[in-house]
Amino acid sequence: xxxxxxIVKKVWQRRDRKTQFAVWAAWLFGTAVFVxxxxxxxxxxxxAFVLDAPAQAGDLGARMVxxxxxxxxxxxxxxxxxLNIATLGTIISIVIAVxxxxxxxxxxxxxxxxxxxxxLFIIVASRSINSLIWALMLVTIVGPGVFAGxxxxxxxxxxxxxxxxxxxxxxxxxxxVEAVRSTGATPAQTTVYGxxxxxxxxxxxxxxxxxxxxxxxxxxxxxVGAGGIGLELNxxxxxxxxxxxxxxxxxxxxxxxxxxxxxxxxxxAII
Amino acid sequence: MSLALNHRRWKKPPAIKRxxxxxxxxxxxxxxxxxxxxxxxxxxxxxxxxxxxxxxxxTAFFPPNFSGRWSExxxxxxxxxxMTVVATVVGIALSIPVGIGAARNISPAPVYYFCRSVLAVxxxxxxxxxxxFFVKLFGxxxxxxFVTLTFxxxxxxxxxxxxxxEDMDASQAEAVRATGAGWLQxxxxxxxxxxxxxxIGLGLYxxxxxxxxxxxxxIVGGGGIGATLDTSFNRYxxxxxxxxxxxxxxxxxxxxxxxxxxxxxxx
Numbered sequence: 178x179x180x181x182x183x184i185v186k187k188v189w190q191r192r193d194r195k196t197q198f199a200v201w202a203a204w205l206f207g208t209a210v211f212v213x214x215x216x217x218x219x220x221x222x223x224x225a226f227v228l229d230a231p232a233q234a235g236d237l238g239a240r241m242v243x244x245x246x247x248x249x250x251x252x253x254x255x256x257x258x259x260l261n262i263a264t265l266g267t268i269i270s271i272v273i274a275v276x277x278x279x280x281x282x283x284x285x286x287x288x289x290x291x292x293x294x295x296x297l298f299i300i301v302a303s304r305s306i307n308s309l310i311w312a313l314m315l316v317t318i319v320g321p322g323v324f325a326g327x328x329x330x331x332x333x334x335x336x337x338x339x340x341x342x343x344x345x346x347x348x349x350x351x352x353x354v355e356a357v358r359s360t361g362a363t364p365a366q367t368t369v370y371g372x373x374x375x376x377x378x379x380x381x382x383x384x385x386x387x388x389x390x391x392x393x394x395x396x397x398x399x400x401v402g403a404g405g406i407g408l409e410l411n412x413x414x415x416x417x418x419x420x421x422x423x424x425x426x427x428x429x430x431x432x433x434x435x436x437x438x439x440x441x442x443x444x445x446a447i448i
Numbered sequence: 449m450s451l452a453l454n455h456r457r458w459k460k461p462p463a464i465k466r467x468x469x470x471x472x473x474x475x476x477x478x479x480x481x482x483x484x485x486x487x488x489x490x491x492x493x494x495x496x497x498x499x500x501x502x503x504x505x506x507t508a509f510f511p512p513n514f515s516g517r518w519s520e521x522x523x524x525x526x527x528x529x530x531m532t533v534v535a536t537v538v539g540i541a542l543s544i545p546v547g548i549g550a551a552r553n554i555s556p557a558p559v560y561y562f563c564r565s566v567l568a569v570x571x572x573x574x575x576x577x578x579x580x581f582f583v584k585l586f587g588x589x590x591x592x593x594f595v596t597l598t599f600x601x602x603x604x605x606x607x608x609x610x611x612x613x614e615d616m617d618a619s620q621a622e623a624v625r626a627t628g629a630g631w632l633q634x635x636x637x638x639x640x641x642x643x644x645x646x647x648i649g650l651g652l653y654x655x656x657x658x659x660x661x662x663x664x665x666x667i668v669g670g671g672g673i674g675a676t677l678d679t680s681f682n683r684y685x686x687x688x689x690x691x692x693x694x695x696x697x698x699x700x701x702x703x704x705x706x707x708x709x710x711x712x713x714x715x
Contacts (some may be wrong), residue, residue, distance in 0.1 A: 211537050214530040218590045221527070221671070226587035233585050261484045305700035306693065309576065309664045313681050313688070318502040320494035325486070377463070397576040401667065401678075414580060431570055 210267035237419065244424035250430055252409065257264035257361030258323050259432070262398065265328025271384055274335045278342035284370065285346055298340070308394045312403040323404035330391050330398070338387055345379035346372065381447045389440035396429045406432075480646065505686045510615055512694055513687030517676065521692055524673035525699070528662040531593045536655045537661075538594075539601025546602060547609030552624055554613060554639070567610070570603030579665040590671030597658045597665075605655070616642045648714045652707035659703055663696050 192200065280286050283294035312329035319325050349372060357371035399407025408424060413421040464470040514521070547554050549563035575596055582592040582599075616639060624638030666674020673692060680688040 207537075209535060214533045217530050218534060218594055221586050221589050222591040223589070230585040231628060237581075237584065261488055263623075264480075265484060265488070275590065301701060302697060305660070305697045305704075307660055307664045309667060310677065310693070310696075313667070313678065314505070317684065318505060318680050319498045320491060322491060322494075323488050324490040324495065393574060397574050400576060400580075404534075410577075426573075426577070429577070433572060 184383070217236075221358065240419040241423035243420065244427060245418070245420035246424065248421050248424055249428070250407065252425065253363060255399075255406040255409045256432065258326075259395050262323060262326040262330055262395040262403075262405050263388060263436075266327045266395070267334060267384065267388045267391050269331035270325065270334035270338055270387070273331070274338035274342060277335065278339040281339060281343040282346035282352070284349070285368070289426050298342075300336045300339050300343075303332055303334075304340065305336075306333065308333035308396065309401060312398045313401045316402045321402035321404070326395060326398045326403035326405055329403055330395055331392070334387050334391060337390075338383055341383045342376065342380060345376045345383075349375040379446050385440045385443045385447075389436050391434040393433050396432065465623035472637050482664050494704070501684075505690070508686035508690045509694070513685075514691045517680065517684070517688045517691075520676045521673070521688075521695060524666065524676040524692075525695060527556060527590050527593075528659065528672035528674075530595060530653060530668075531662045531714065532658045535594045535597030535601060536651065536658050538657075539598040540605050540651055540654070543602040543604075543609060547606040548613065548635070550606060550610035551613035553616075553618070563606070563610075567603050567606050570599055571607065575600050575661045575665060576668060579670040583669040587667045588671070593662060593665045593670035593672055596670055599659060600661070601654055601658065605647075605650065605654055612643045612646055613639060645714055650712040651679035652710055656703050656707050660700060 190197075206266075231366075277296050277299055280292045281300060283289065283293070286293045286296070308329050311332050312325060315325040315329050318421075319328070353375060354367060354371035358367050362370065395405050397407045399405045399409065400411050402408070406429060410422065410425045413419075413425060462470060512682065546563050546566055549559045550567055553562070554559055578599055579592065579596040582595045586592045586595060620642060621634065621638035623632050623690040629637065662672045662674075663677070664674050666676070667678045669675070673696065677689060677692045680686075680692065
């Protein structure tokens with residue numbers, strides 16, 4: 178009740194009180210979810226195995242060196258198969274994806290109300306199923322082997338290629354199309370001379386990018402029986418030939434790095 | 449002479465101007481294709497035999513059998529979801545120091561090279577191959593899946609974080625440093641606000657990817673819905689498999705839409 182004014186020294190704060198509380202509540206909620214999920218995982222874990230892991234890792238590491246270099250003679254064929262799965266799969270997916278992308282792009286689709294939703298559904302369905310699941314499915318249908326792998330890679334890639342391609346088609350410069358159309362070109366000619374040259378670089382880039390991803394994916398398709406080096410890897414792991422396993426891992430890394438290099442070079446040359 | 453010139457028709461210029469390169473590429477592609485198609489063994493008899501089974505599989509979608517293995521499906525999907533959440537959180541938490549270390553503009557050369565090599569190693573293996581080894585080390589179940597996804601997340605998120613930090617506006621960070629801020633304060637007020645919106649979006653995107661991957665690492669024993677799916681295919685229970693695939697597609701679409709929505713809201 179004294180007359181002196183109390184000077185409140187206000188310290189700068191990043192957020193006002195309300196925002197601060199909201200941020201804290203979000204953190205609390207997030208942490209609770211995380212702890213709960215971890216608790217559920219931990220209930221299903223045999224911790225003795227987890228604690229034993231460093232010893233196991235050391236043991237496994239010791240069994241894996243030196244790699245069985247001489248076994249490489251048996252691997253050329255699976256590597257060739259792996260490359261073929263990726264390349265032929267990519268070609269199939271491109272052939273199917275181009276018309277789908279044409280139907281899905283807002284500016285080229287024959288019908289926004291009917292054709293476009295169907296095309297978009299195909300894209301989403303193809304994208305949300307992993308290539309390993311496609312392979313699992315196809316191995317039971319067409320039998321184990323390279324063919325199932327090629328189809329699996331093809332089906333999985335349709336969504337990816339079509340999605341990126343239709344986005345590229347939607348971003349084209351309409352005035353060029355208009356210019357071609359105003360010369361009296363038919364719709365087919367308009368597509369060939371107005372749209373195709375504009376999306377060609379994007380298309381080439383997308384295809385090579387997907388090919389690179391497909392090489393990576395086709396190395397593991399063999400685990401479910403769909404051919405390639407994964408088949409050999411699975412066999413070596415089940416038979417506990419760890420020196421062969423380490424050789425195959427090295428071969429896989431080399432293949433992946435090489436394909437990444439090739440795709441980077443090609444994309445650099447195009448763009 | 450001038451008459452002949454007038455009759456020359458316009459031709460589309462070829463995509464590759466150098467003729468020798470064009471012909472080499474075409475010839476190379478033709479040789480490769482004939483070799484590849486020639487050496488790919490397709491057992492057409494087996495494919496033919498499988499076609500009715502394929503038709504069976506497609507008819508199994510109308511309607512899919514949700515009730516037959518409902519408890520297994522619920523268990524597998526929830527296991528996948530736990531793994532996804534925990535692995536994304538732990539993976540992002542671990543990738544922050546690695547990502548900061550791998551940004552050339554804010555970390556010293558030895559740290560930079562060390563962190564970059566950590567990222568390269570974690571990115572060069574497929575999740576499935578990692579999962580095989582983590583299952584060997586940690587035993588069957590969701591823990592192995594969790595470690596796999598965490599490891600893969602570090603490579604993905606750390607690399608993008610490092611690139612984002614490298615692209616940041618140096619003058620803002622400089623301004624914060626000029627006020628006499630310590631290193632951590634500088635990081636918190638100078639660097640973090642610049643990368644935060646994009647990184648939240650990428651975190652949600654990674655959550656998405658982790659769920660997709662968690663659906664397959666069960667095939668090699670890493671917990672989650674993959675094991676259930678594998679079993680139902682091996683038993684030719686196509687109606688249950690169709691149900692599982694539909695559930696996976698539904699969840700993937702749900703996470704994709706909600707993460708897209710959240711990303712727009714954050715940015």
